[in-house]
Amino acid sequence: MRSPRLRRQPAPAPARDPHPAEPTEVFPLGEAVEVLPDEGAYRGAHLPAVVARFDPDLRSYAVEYDALAISGASGRALPETVPASQVRPRPPPPSPAPHAEHAPVDALRDGAWWLGVALLGGGRADGKVAVRFPATREEAEFDAADVRPHLEWVAGEWRSPEDMETSKRTPYAKGTHIEVARLEADSVVAWFPAIVAKPIWKNNLLVEYPFGKGSELCNEIINIKHIRPCPPRASVISFCVNDDVEGFQDDGWWPGKITEIHPKLTYTFKLATSGKKVQLHQNTLRLRYDWTDDQWKQVAQNLSGTKFTGGDRVEVSSDEEGFNGAWFQGTVVKSVGHKFLVEYDALKDDDEITPLKETIGEEHIRPSPPAIPVTNGFKVLDEIDAYTNDGWWVGVISEVLDDQKYKVYFKAYKEQNDFELEQLRRHCDWVGGRWMQASLEM
Template sequence: MEKGLFKKGTMVEACFDEPGFRGAWFTATVLRPPRRDKKVYLEFRTFVTEEGGSTTVIDVRPAPPREDHRTFKMSEEVDAFHDDSWWEGVITKIHDNDRFSVYFRASKEELVFPACNLRLHREWINGSWIPPFEEIDNSIVWRPKGNKMLKPAGSSTKYSSKSKVKFEKGAQLEISSDEEGYIGAWFVVTYVKKAENNYLVEHKHFTTDDGTELLKEEVDAQHMRPLPPEILMVNHFKRLEEVDAWYKDVWWVGTVSKVLDNSMYTVYFRNSKEELEFVHSDLRLHQDWIDGQWIRASHL
């Protein structure tokens, strides 16, 4: 815990290890900075537990500086202010009057927000914001009216994120999991058949406990997608580029934090807060399957 960053009265953001709140950042004020026990005591503006209840904060970071004005682009990674906290999403549509559709991977839903309720998504890595704020100064072209945080207009509007592709027996797919420890991971599977309200798939790289056959499981449509189209990277990946990394027979969503020599890269994984090194051939550009089409995150 960086004591100098968390003085008494400092505004910070914190996230919780609670179902339904993973991936959300809540605004809080430091009541007591970290001491020998390395604990920091916070007072939240909007998050309230039940009487006698408690919850666990898994990460604390400084509150990012507010950008008074900027524009947003298609496929750009953003944080959206919704239900009193900031949620990570990706812009999928630009409307008139500075309104944007944002897709949330965690909840598989899409909502409409005014620009004043959005900010560019950044990660706090090793004591600095990635991407740095100075890198986006040239793109600032929009200024909201006032600083009040608004509830998202049209927040009741939801769009289907289910796959629009019908899979045939033997087709290669990728599936995701909501199981703890596997958020942000995509498993390669083979489609077997329709199974009541779900679908039966067979893993390509995982077997049953006794190792005698490939593992089969049932998944719903929201956790299935086709194999993403291959995008050849002849030269190299760029710093801050969002990628999928092949690790332990699974694709994991991460961000290139360092470009090393000999076609090596350091990749940061926001869910586990880890950095690992990969060769060029074990990485691919990250793409999202949204409303039946592949969307690439933009790169500054």
């Protein structure tokens, strides 16, 4: 194959996080402090304690906990020696002013101070304060004396969340569409669409559910560990039996499997949680993806590898420079181990007459795409394939000239050309053994 050209962008250099500085202050024996364990059941808590000993070599403290913390432990082991980075002074006495709505607060529970969010602004006649704990998704009421404003000990001084830049940074800004986990016995059983209404201190958000009904939650304060971005917008042309999918039921996306295929794009969907079977239209089903390590990973399907035999119509891609985004039509002559001998329709051998034959690895071959009707033409920004230079090249509609003619922009080559409607087809991707009508790039 003769290569046009290929422009490559250099990969960005990986960013490095700076190492946090070690604390410089040393607390004397008998100093009243708070311990912030970073493991076990007390992660995120502030435990009242007194310094018993400091080890300068290990940069650690031996501490003795207050009787209240010990009694609240209920048999759970409290760390006796802790790193200096997990010890801070006790905060100053709080102001008697009532807590603002959604203000970060600490609430005293089981002998420890736990970070939460005040639910109602202003004082209450009964002297109680309602607090939400976003990490555990619990709510509780406390005496006003057992709730204090949350403060951070930074570089030897107390700082409120409002004064810290981190309170303004969040990966999910106001208005972002997300999905929130529904938990049963600490396991995720469904994902519910929501919108970020307000970022709150650190990793907490106020979210709104657009589909809430009756007793369902209309909004919730939640930690980002219980949310994920919306999955890739990839539309499957057809599902297969045993596909791992999510079905939209009761305002949420529930995992399950396809068990039967019916006419008119309808499927029997079996919920993973209850085993209940319902019939759903294709528009309310999607392939299942997991959000892992800040990226989407498609759940493996129960599919055997695509097998081709002699006479099968296929399309072939190439890693050669200049062929990015192109697929060339051909016919399988025979299989050769895990590869296939393909005869191309349009590409010719060196004599410019004989159809070119090549042995192709399975990673570069796919079935011929389905014929998707184009009833109302294309629109600007539609992703299409254009037939040119003996193959189908992916591009986008950049201008509609008339109902039979379009300008197409090829991003990989920064080129634009005119095409007739008959030279275009809807773009779809062969992913996980099935055809999908959109790129997985978000």
